[in-house]
Amino acid sequence: MRIFAFADWRTQPISPLYDVLANLEPAPDLILYAGDDVSRFIDISYNHFHGLAQTADAELGLVLGNDDLPQTLQELKIETSRVTDVHRNPLNINGYTILGQSGDVGTPAMGYITYSESQAAAHLESAYADIEDERLVLVSHTPPFGALDYAQRHSHQRVGSQAVRDFASKTDSACVLCGHVHQFGGQTAQKDYGTVVNVASHDHEGASGNIALIDIPDEGSTEDVKIEHTTLQQLIQQTADSETDFSGLSSLQTLTQIGPSRAEELQEIDIKSIGDIATQPKSEFKSRTMIPESCLERAHSHAVAFYRGETRVTDAAEFERLRRDGTVLIDIETDLEQSLVWCIGAYSYR
Numbered sequence: 001m002r003i004f005a006f007a008d009w010r011t012q013p014i015s016p017l018y019d020v021l022a023n024l025e026p027a028p029d030l031i032l033y034a035g036d037d038v039s040r041f042i043d044i045s046y047n048h049f050h051g052l053a054q055t056a057d058a059e060l061g062l063v064l065g066n067d068d069l070p071q072t073l074q075e076l077k078i079e080t081s082r083v084t085d086v087h088r089n090p091l092n093i094n095g096y097t098i099l100g101q102s103g104d105v106g107t108p109a110m111g112y113i114t115y116s117e118s119q120a121a122a123h124l125e126s127a128y129a130d131i132e133d134e135r136l137v138l139v140s141h142t143p144p145f146g147a148l149d150y151a152q153r154h155s156h157q158r159v160g161s162q163a164v165r166d167f168a169s170k171t172d173s174a175c176v177l178c179g180h181v182h183q184f185g186g187q188t189a190q191k192d193y194g195t196v197v198n199v200a201s202h203d204h205e206g207a208s209g210n211i212a213l214i215d216i217p218d219e220g221s222t223e224d225v226k227i228e229h230t231t232l233q234q235l236i237q238q239t240a241d242s243e244t245d246f247s248g249l250s251s252l253q254t255l256t257q258i259g260p261s262r263a264e265e266l267q268e269i270d271i272k273s274i275g276d277i278a279t280q281p282k283s284e285f286k287s288r289t290m291i292p293e294s295c296l297e298r299a300h301s302h303a304v305a306f307y308r309g310e311t312r313v314t315d316a317a318e319f320e321r322l323r324r325d326g327t328v329l330i331d332i333e334t335d336l337e338q339s340l341v342w343c344i345g346a347y348s349y350r
Helices: 015-023 048-056 072-076 117-128 162-171 232-238 260-268 274-278 293-308 316-325
Strands: 002-006 030-033 059-062 083-085 091-093 096-101 135-140 175-178 187-191 194-198 210-215 226-231 328-334 341-348
Touching: 002 175, 015 048, 015 232, 030 048, 048 059, 048 083, 059 091, 059 096, 096 117, 117 162, 135 162, 162 175, 175 210, 187 226, 226 232, 274 293
Parallel strands: 002 030, 030 059, 059 083, 096 135, 135 175, 175 194
Antiparallel strands: 002 210, 091 096, 187 194, 210 226, 328 341
């Protein structure tokens, strides 16, 4: 069974994935997404997860990440005939069961979707109870404890899950797919309980999109699991009949008012980067696009500021009032129960 796997697709473009999946040889049997920014794949009323699965003629399994919202699955109607939330509904394919664990697991855990170790252990045990005589692929947004899980951004410690590790050890999983810890995206760890593959992508502007192509042997085979780590950019280059230049899509989506569909619309009129917008008058491309003028105004102002590396004040009088009054903004980040404060920020207009 061949798996196309990725996760944490925060700034990376979605559209090139269609071209890559349409031309990838051999084609994947299964696409797996290990969580975070799931809502990016629902553009207006179109489900890109379903579209990608159709393009590859494959099934797609996903879990939610800690930064996704609990109501995402219901409100966005992500599950379809080809798309399965494997946290709630294990997926059976080619003699394997794909079983999932969403969110951030541990104590403390951060984000909108969190589980304690005991909750995750109970969930995995319950989901596994009905599985018979099938090999297992475990998809967990949180890595197993001790495997590609050392976090530097917030805690400077291992943030993997003991419950995920223990479950993988007990069930002899063929592969554990994870994300969450961005710095280990694109890496594999061999553990005594199996192969751990982290497919997270960094979230800074222009970050590569990490992808793993995982080949799992059929039952009874003596071959090992094979993993090829690559990136979206590398796969685009390898796609011989791809004639579209997608290089500017990610950077264009940095701008306010510019999402995936508007980025593609600008690309079609040869506006491929933030610099292309910032270095020419709005009138040059205003008449050639259906994007509302008010949106172009804001996007152009943002592009100029971004391109020049400067702050642009859109309302000088309002900004001056805030400075004069000595306004200070305070932002306190907590978990949903507000029992843990994990970041406090302050900004003075003076």
